[in-house]
Amino acid sequence: MTELVLPTANGLSWVHETSENLEAPNSRQILRIALNLKYLIDEVVPILFKESEITSDQSRILNRKVLKLTREACGGNQKDERSMRKYQSVVIFCLLKVCGWYWELASSELHNAQIYSLRATAAQQLCKLIIEEEEARDPHFLFIHMLCRRYVINENDEDQEAEGVLELALDMHSTIVIGSSGYQRCLKWLWRGWIVQEEGDASTFVLCDSVPSSQFSRHFHPDRLKTPMYQNIIQVFFSICYLVLYTVVVNSKNSREVDPIDAAEVVFYFFTVGSILDEMNKIYNVGWNYVGFWNAFNDSMYLTIAASMILRIVSVSPIQTHMSSEYWDKVSYRILSCAAPLVWCRLLLYLESERFIGALLVILKHMMKESIVFFFLLLLIIVGFLQGFLGLDSADGKRDITWPIVKHLFLTVLGFGGFAIFDKFAYPYAALLYYIYCFVVSVILLNILIALYSTAYEKVIVNALDEYMALMAQKTMRYIRAPDEDVYVPPFNIIEIIITPLMHLMPKNTAKEFSNTVMTIIYFPMLLFIALKEIREAKRVSYNRLKKLEDDANETDVAWDLTDGYVDEEDGWLPNNELTGIAATQKKNKNSLKLQREAENSDPHFKVDKKWFKNVRDSVQPVSDGFHSGLGWENYGIFSEVKEGNKRAQKKIDELSEMVEKLTKLLEKSHISN
Structure with a gap:
């Protein structure tokens, strides 16, 4: 059989059944596993190493043996695979908890802060290595049980709130864990809705069984709106509508009289109220972990808009105030x-x-956080100097220029200050005090602000890729963390509030059907788009499973693999034949292999000798040797020389053995002849 120069897709064996439902370990068992892991890390990292020796993917410190010990720290029946999986499902969760413990120790025991910080890094790196190892072994188990499922640990004799690895790593801002391939791949499945929360249990996640289905009814369902990707699309659409409405409302004031509230204003206020209620609901369900830079911004x-809305309502209402309606209307628009x-x-x-x-x-967010230090110092400086100037002003028994001083x-902070006002005020004390104030603000504080911004920029840029992945993880988890049985994206959540009392009067099944009907009506165009899009994707998933590949394989057609990719142009948005895309892809792959084979066979001297592949494998550096044995790179040269010396010695021994054997035979022959 002709050997090809370009590779083809081999694929991994992929199990498409959902991992079995495992019972979660109890909180005390999880605590014991975490204690075992802390003891292991304390022993493995007894002294300070270079951080690069810990974070290396082929680390000689966190080697294969340590990984094996990490799994064994979870306990379980070694002869029962189900028992092993039950307890190993929490290993990443426990490692992150141990990392948090080390951070607490580093902040409380400053004399050992470096070693504790290094051990925290080791715990995160172990998480990354286990995630990548489990991804190659059983991705479904990794996604469903190790990353998504929420567990409870007992700390100080109290059960903590249930958390999953996805959200715990995000709250801890563990970019090492977030940047691992398995973590990002799990997020991609969540983003697409291939992994969903189990109905009635927000702590458990399951694989969506409609992903490989080509039936229209399986995808045209309001439950698919829970998918973060579709929620994001809807929110982008509503945000553009919100911007258009705002532009119309803010530019609609064209008279001095108080105009009545028109339809555009009603819809705009409807959007605003819905968004405020949605923010309050998410903060209530998620807690302070939901609050971030963009939440504060929104x-x-x-x-601001709510304040304007209230004043606008006051201006058109019959409520009598000490100011006229025209005044409140003008303030509202301003x-x-x-x-x-x-x-x-x-x-x-x-x-x-x-x-x-x-x-x-991300850079902007870090700069805003760093600005807090600057403004705190600035506030103290301003208050201190202000008290000094006010004291100078009141020294004569009266205050004349208090407000101009403030x-x-x-204005001096913004660079618009001047000395004229202080030349004739409490000379020379006020002028001297103002000179000192200008020097402190302009020379010292502003340079501190520049240094803080520079540090924030460098911190993000050096780790820009991991910071970006953390940002995208946060975006995905925004739609996952707040449990919601029915997805009513603002401003439709007001409809949910209106119909909720009515649904409480109905039987549970009837209420669910009624809610689904309402969502089908208001989201009909979006549901139609979702169904048509997912039917196309289902055909590629079916093709991947036919080839025993991952569900997310063949999404791109790369140049170095002749059998990857999926031909879906012939399917169209409304396919008539279920096998059209699969047949077209197989035809394309067969034709590509045929053309490649013919081109390679056109010259009998073209092919590379088979020994070339063996020479390449023999000449590569032993990168994984240290990971398996724990030996450092500095020993590789010595051991290579010893290995070569052993080979030469063995060759000499073989030659001497052959010579001795020949001499023995000659002696035997000469003895027989005599």
């Missing part, structure tokens, strides 16, 4: 106008999927 925008930068910048939240913009947003101190 909440500031919503509060406050609404101030929200324009927030409304437009909000679109960046939905453009973060682009790597460049995502990294830019205004001037803040």
Whole structure:
């Protein structure tokens, strides 16, 4: 059989059945596993090493033996695979908990902070190695039980809240774990809706059984709206609508009189109220871990618009106030106008999927956090100098220029200060005090701010890829963490609030059917798009399973693999034949192999000798040797020389043995002849 120069897809054996339902270990058992792992890491990392020796994928410290011991620390019946899986399912969760313990020790015992920080890094690296190892062994078990499922650990005789590895790594900002291939792949499956929360149990996740189905009814269902990707599409659409409505409302004021609230304003306020209620619901369900930079940004925008909305309602209502309706109407529109930068910048939240913009947003977030230190110092400086100036102003028994002083101190921070106001005020004390203030603010504090921004920029850029992956993980988990039986994206969540009391009066099944009917009506175009899109994807999944490949294989057609990719152009959006795409792909692969084989056989001297492949394998560096044995790179040269010396010695021994054997035969022959 002709050997090809270009490789073809071999594929891995892929089990498509859902991993068996395993009972979760109890909180005390999880605590014992975590204690075992802490003892292991304490012994494996007894002293300070270089961090690169820990984080290397082929580390000689966290080698194959340590990985084996890490799994064995979970206990279980060694002869029962189900028992082993039950307890090993929490190994990554426990390692992250141990990492958190080391961080607590590093903050409380500063004299040992470096060693504790290194051990925390070792715990995260072990998580990454186990994730990648389990991904090659059993991806379904990794996704469902090790990463997605939520577990409870007992700490200080109290059961903690249930957490999963996906959210725990995100809350800890463990970029080592987040950047692992298995973690990112699990997020991709969650993003597409291939892994979903089990109905009635938000702590358990299952594989979506409709993924390989080509039936329209299996995909045209409101439950598919729980998929983060589709929720994101709907939110982007509504955000654009929100921006258009805002533009119409803020520019609709064209008279001095108070105009009644029109239809555009009603819809705009409907959107705003729905978004505020959705934020409150998510904070209530998720807790403070949900609050982040963009949440604070959105909440500031919503509060500004809500203030404008309240004043606008006051202006058209019959409520009598000490100010006229025209005044409140004018203030309302002015406050609404101030929200324009927030409304437009909000679109960046939905453009973060682009790597460049995502990294830019991460840098911006870090800079804003670093600014807190600067503004805290600035506030103390301003208050201190302000008290000094106010003391100078009141030294004569009266205060003349208190407000101009306050205004001037803040203008100085922005670079618009001047010395004229202090030349005739409490000379020379006020002028001297202001000189010192300008020096501290302009020379010291502003340079501190520049240094903080530079540090934040460097911290993100050096680790830009992992920071971007953490940002995308946070975006995916935004749609997963807040449990929601029925997905009503704002402003449709107001409809949910209206019909909820009515649903409580119905039987459970009837209420569910009623809610599904309502969502089918309001989301009909989106559900139609989802069904047609997923039917196309189902054919590729069916083809992958036919070839015993992963469900997410053959998504791209690369140049170095002649049998990858999937031909779906012939399917169309409304396919008539279920085997059209599979047949077209097989035909394409067969034709590619045929053309490649003919081109290679056109010249009998073209092929590379088979020994070339063996020479390549023999000449590669022994990268994995240290990972398996724990030996350092510095010993490889010595051991290679010893190995070669042993080969030469063995060759000499074989030659001497042959000579002795020949001499023995000659002596025997001469003895017989005599």
